[in-house]
Structures are given as structure tokens and as C-alpha cells.
Amino acid sequence: MKGYLRPDGRKGIRNTIVVAYLIECARHVATEITFMFRDRDVHVIGFPGCFPNEYAFDMMSKLCTHPNVGAALLVSLGCEGFNREGLAENIAASGRPVETLVIQQNGGTAASIEKGGTWVSKQLEALAAHQQVEMGIDELVIGTICGGSDGTSGLSANPGMGRAFDLLIAEGAAGIFEETGELIGCEQYMADRAATPELGEEIIHCVEKARQYYETLGYGSFSPGNADGGLSTIEEKSMGAYAKSGASEIVGLIKPGDHPPAGGLYLLDVIPDGEVRFGFPNINDNAEIAELIACGAHINLFSTGRGSVVGSAISPVIKVCANPETFRRLSDDMDVDAGRILENRGTLDEVGSEIRDLVLAVAKGQKTRSEALGHREFILTYKSFEPIGPACLPHSA
Amino acid sequence: MSVPKTANCLLLSPQDNVVVACEDTNVGDRIEVERDRIIVQERVTLGHKIARRNVRAGENIQKYAAPIGCASRDIAAGEHVHTHNMKSNYLYSHTSRDGGKESE
Numbered sequence: 001m002k003g004y005l006r007p008d009g010r011k012g013i014r015n016t017i018v019v020a021y022l023i024e025c026a027r028h029v030a031t032e033i034t035f036m037f038r039d040r041d042v043h044v045i046g047f048p049g050c051f052p053n054e055y056a057f058d059m060m061s062k063l064c065t066h067p068n069v070g071a072a073l074l075v076s077l078g079c080e081g082f083n084r085e086g087l088a089e090n091i092a093a094s095g096r097p098v099e100t101l102v103i104q105q106n107g108g109t110a111a112s113i114e115k116g117g118t119w120v121s122k123q124l125e126a127l128a129a130h131q132q133v134e135m136g137i138d139e140l141v142i143g144t145i146c147g148g149s150d151g152t153s154g155l156s157a158n159p160g161m162g163r164a165f166d167l168l169i170a171e172g173a174a175g176i177f178e179e180t181g182e183l184i185g186c187e188q189y190m191a192d193r194a195a196t197p198e199l200g201e202e203i204i205h206c207v208e209k210a211r212q213y214y215e216t217l218g219y220g221s222f223s224p225g226n227a228d229g230g231l232s233t234i235e236e237k238s239m240g241a242y243a244k245s246g247a248s249e250i251v252g253l254i255k256p257g258d259h260p261p262a263g264g265l266y267l268l269d270v271i272p273d274g275e276v277r278f279g280f281p282n283i284n285d286n287a288e289i290a291e292l293i294a295c296g297a298h299i300n301l302f303s304t305g306r307g308s309v310v311g312s313a314i315s316p317v318i319k320v321c322a323n324p325e326t327f328r329r330l331s332d333d334m335d336v337d338a339g340r341i342l343e344n345r346g347t348l349d350e351v352g353s354e355i356r357d358l359v360l361a362v363a364k365g366q367k368t369r370s371e372a373l374g375h376r377e378f379i380l381t382y383k384s385f386e387p388i389g390p391a392c393l394p395h396s397a
Numbered sequence: 398m399s400v401p402k403t404a405n406c407l408l409l410s411p412q413d414n415v416v417v418a419c420e421d422t423n424v425g426d427r428i429e430v431e432r433d434r435i436i437v438q439e440r441v442t443l444g445h446k447i448a449r450r451n452v453r454a455g456e457n458i459q460k461y462a463a464p465i466g467c468a469s470r471d472i473a474a475g476e477h478v479h480t481h482n483m484k485s486n487y488l489y490s491h492t493s494r495d496g497g498k499e500s501e
Binding site: 151152154155159185186189227229230231232233234235236239240242243341342343344 | 405407409417418419442443444445446458460461463464465466478479480483484485486
């Protein structure tokens with residue numbers, strides 16, 4: 001396996017140029033620039049809000065300096081609140097080429113699109129000359145997420161991804177699982193798997209935070225549809241989601257933008273700290289995927305029963321289909337037929353090995369189905385976080 | 398009336414005392430997991446749980462090698478395991494907005 005070595009020592013499996021709008025008003029220009037390079041790795045990301053937000057700034061910094069990113073073009077309207085100079089400084093400090101295009105200072109839409117296109121063309125040439133270096137499995141960061149879940153998600157795709165996680169983590173990779181709001185009821189079980197009792201305490205607190213947050217929102221955590229599908233209790237539903245984590249020891253608890261300092265299994269706390277301020281923690285699956293990528297995820301494993309079709313900017317998404325009926329309907333969008341174990345056409349271990357092998361193939365350059373179909377979804381909204389506590393990372397005091 | 402068949406079921410972990418139906422099952426169908434031979438006692442649909450062995454009231458229901466609640470009455474091997482004979486060990490309510498407390 002080979003990767004693109006970045007100055008911070010991390011390695012990327014893709015060499016993407018991100019075109020980042022810093023306000024919704026600049027999104028059209030950013031999107032038009034990428035349309036000139038549709039079949040190349042030139043992706044749009046961005047933040048739509050006009051008012052500054054520390055979390056959004058940190059996320060954009062982490063995303064623009066992700067190991068899969070080789071260069072960044074920032075597109076600003078000119079009067080928004082986003083600290084574009086600070087972001088450009090962070091990207092430049094990472095050793096990546098960066099350019100800021102301010103629409104109000106560049107003659108408007110058409111002139112900005114043309115200027116941006118010229119810059120991207122030049123960078124594509126420069127990136128093509130990058131030599132790849134040897135990269136080990138122990139340098140990979142893999143995320144997991146589930147979306148469009150049904151009664152089969154927790155039976156086939158989630159435990160299958162859990163087996164793949166066990167294999168990859170045993171080979172030295174870092175794995176991240178998330179959505180603490182869907183892990184309510186698993187906190188003691190997760191704490192028992194924590195590397196230290198202090199980390200276990202932190203995990204219990206973070207799930208309690210999620211429970212309170214969703215209670216304030218009035219978020220129903222268990223629907224009649226869940227019971228129709230055979231789920232009897234909230235902890236059973238949570239266990240289905242939790243099965244994505246596999247059986248490895250949990251070595252850390254991180255928040256969006258924190259990088260796993262070493263291999264092993266990490267829980268990502270996606271629920272904002274403090275009082276409920278900006279609404280739902282994550283308004284859709286891509287908001288969670290963006291957070292996993294900000295943590296350094298090179299690839300995300302996405303479990304779906306009903307049949308989500310999304311991919312992502314920056315990092316490839318591997319779609320693991322839990323439901324054999326859905327797979328037959330949407331096979332062109334799916335990478336793995338995990339639901340086959342429900343029809344006795346395979347075992348969990350076989351599905352786990354297949355996912356593990358596919359992760360390595362994708363890391364070596366093979367396109368996932370969502371990549372091949374051109375999916376590059378991205379979303380980022382307002383949040384606020386406190387830094388993680390001292391017990392949250394491995395080898396910390 | 399359907400002829401009894403060997404039902405397609407999934408044992409998620411060897412420690413579990415329930416299996417999950419991978420297809421709709423009927424009374425009299427056989428389940429064969431590891432060394433257990435169980436006769437299905439009632440109609441169970443895809444995704445629902447069936448007791449793999451006798452479970453006493455109060456004993457935890459194990460799925461994914463984890464407790465997902467406990468039996469609210471004695472459950473016989475082959476019975477459907479669901480909200481009528483098991484309950485959450487967790488206080489967080491999933492039935493009503495009563496401040497997060499589940500009444501006994």
C-alpha cells in the first residue's frame with residue numbers, strides 16, 4: 001500500500017483539492033469551479049453560516065489539512081464572519097498550497113470562477129508529480145457510521161463491520177465509532193471495555209450528556225417501528241448500533257477534530273457540550289461523516305438497511321448493505337452485501353474479512369461505488385465543544 | 398397450514414440466550430444452532446427474537462453477548478421474546494414522556 005506523505009507525518013490515500021466556500025453566498029462560485037474538473041479529485045466543502053463559530057473554524061482547518069487533501073482553494077464572499085486569514089494560515093502552516101479568492105475583490109462571479117479554475121488547473125499538475133511512499137495498515141484511520149437503518153442493520157452489516165474493525169485494529173489501524181445518542185444503554189458495557197477506569201468514567205458521562213441533550217430536544221429514541229422490527233428495548237436498539245465497534249478494547253474518547261494519537265478503537269463524542277444551543281447535534285449522516293473525516297478518517301464504513309446512497313467529499317465511503325432485499329434493489333450503490341448472512345449465503349466472519357480486504361483495496365486506490373457514481377456530499381453546521389479531559393487519550397497522565 | 402421447516406435463525410454470540418429469526422417462522426418449525434435443537438412455539442417474524450433456552454423471570458436477555466433487558470416472566474425455549482415478556486433494565490423511557498422514568 002502506498003500513500004501521499006504530508007509534512008505532519010500523516011499519509012493520505014487520495015490527493016484531493018478542496019474548494020472551500022466560507023459562506024453560503026460563495027457556494028455557487030466554489031461549485032462552478034469544481035464542475036470544470038468533474039472527473040478529477042476536486043471536491044467542494046464549506047460552511048454556510050455568516051456568523052463565526054469556533055467549532056466550524058476548527059473543523060474547516062482539520063478538513064483542509066486532512067491527509068487525503070493536497071491543496072485548498074478558499075472562496076469567500078468578502079463580508080462574512082469566517083476568519084479566512086486564520087484558515088489560510090493554518091493550511092499554509094501544514095505545507096499545503098492554499099489560495100484565497102474573495103469574490104467582492106475579484107470582479108464578481110464569472111471572474112472568480114475563471115481565476116479559481118486557473119489556480120486549480122495549476123495545482124492538479126503539481127499534485128500529479130507527487131511521489132507516493134510506502135504506507136502501513138497501522139497508518140490508517142477508519143470511521144464507522146450507520147444511516148437509513150432498519151431491523152437488519154444490527155444483525156448483519158453492523159456486526160460485520162465490527163468484525164472488520166477487529167481485524168484492522170489488530171493490524172494496527174485506528175478505528176472510530178460514534179453517535180453517542182444511539183449508544184444510550186450501552187454506557188456501562190462500553191466503560192467495561194475501556195482501557196482505564198478513568199476513561200470508563202468519561203464514557204459514562206458522555207452518554208449521560210447525550211441522554212440529557214436528546215431529552216431536552218424531545219427526541220424520541222424508540223419508535224413503534226423499532227418494535228415492529230423486533231426490537232424490544234432501547235438498549236437492544238443501541239446494541240445494534242454498538243455492534244459496529246466490534247470487540248476491541250476502547251483506548252480513547254475523542255471529539256470532532258481530535259486525531260487518534262495511535263492505533264486502537266476510539267469513541268467519538270458528537271454531542272455538543274453545555275446547554276442546547278444550535279439544535280440537533282447532527283442534522284443528517286453527512287454531518288457525522290464530516291466529523292469522522294475531521295478526526296482523520298481516511299475511509300468511512302457506512303451501514304445501511306433501507307438503502308442510503310450518499311458518499312462524501314475528501315474520504316471514500318464504503319457502503320455495507322444490511323438488508324438482502326435492499327441490496328438487490330440498489331446493488332449499483334452498494335459495496336458489500338452483508339445481508340447475505342440472513343439468507344445463509346455467508347457468515348459474519350466472511351463479511352468482516354471482505355470489508356477488511358475492501359478497505360485495503362480502496363486505500364490502494366480502488367474506487368468505492370459512491371466515488372464512482374460521483375457522490376461528494378458535505379455539510380457542516382454550528383456546534384460548540386469543550387476540549388476532551390486528560391483521561392480520554394491513551395498514554396495520557 | 399405450512400409444513401414445519403428448519404427455520405433460518407441467527408445466533409449473534411455464543412453467550413446469547415436468544416436467536417434472531419432471519420425469516421418468518423411458524424409453530425413447530427425447528428431451530429438448530431450450535432448443539433441446541435429448539436421447536437418454535439409461536440409465529441415469529443423476520444428480525445424478532447426466539448428464546449434459545451428456558452429463561453427465568455428476572456434473568457437477563459443476552460443478545461450480541463450483552464444484556465438487552467430482562468425477562469418479565471418465565472420464558473420457555475422456542476417462545477417469542479419481545480415487549481410482552483421482557484423489559485428494559487434501563488430507566489430511560491421509550492414509551493411515554495414521563496420524565497424519563499419507566500414505571501414498574
